[in-house]
Amino acid sequence: xxxxxxxxxxxxxxxxxxxxxxxxxxxxxxxxxxxxxxxxxxxxxxxxxxxxxxxxxxxxxxxxxxxxxxxxxxxxxxxxxxxxxxxxxxxxxxxxxxxxxxxxxxxxxxxxxxxxxxxxxxxxxxxxxxxxxxxxxxxxxxxxxxxxxxxxxxxxxxxxxxxxxxxxxxxxx
Numbered sequence: 001x002x003x004x005x006x007x008x009x010x011x012x013x014x015x016x017x018x019x020x021x022x023x024x025x026x027x028x029x030x031x032x033x034x035x036x037x038x039x040x041x042x043x044x045x046x047x048x049x050x051x052x053x054x055x056x057x058x059x060x061x062x063x064x065x066x067x068x069x070x071x072x073x074x075x076x077x078x079x080x081x082x083x084x085x086x087x088x089x090x091x092x093x094x095x096x097x098x099x100x101x102x103x104x105x106x107x108x109x110x111x112x113x114x115x116x117x118x119x120x121x122x123x124x125x126x127x128x129x130x131x132x133x134x135x136x137x138x139x140x141x142x143x144x145x146x147x148x149x150x151x152x153x154x155x156x157x158x159x160x161x162x163x164x165x166x167x168x169x170x171x172x173x
Contacts, residue, residue, distance in 0.1 A: 021161040028157035032150040033057040039142035054094035103135030
């Protein structure tokens, strides 16, 4: 049977690993989220400014009424699922963010529209004529453009944390 030298020191380092990694990853996630939000802000079409002002990020789930844009940056995570970061667009004023991102289809007065709802087809008549809008994507293109750099930033932060834990003496930082 093989013996592990300095077993207690190794255990102490392994116990310290999650908290040390979070210390490095949280700032990297915050910086990455802010970069994505900034790019989305610049890609969003400007009409009244409400859509642009509604783009933001927060720790945890997206708030029901996402009206946090004018407040200070969200606090650091403290809950069990503390590394969940959400980027969102839209609030009470800019409820139309998804319509801008994906566009809408045109309808004519009295046109039969079939909608799939939980496997059943339901049809209804259009009550007004609407020319539809062309998609003006701003949300997902920014995410896709920065996804690789965000992954690299998080990997670098993780590696720094691992090196910091490996350099620890006796399991204390």
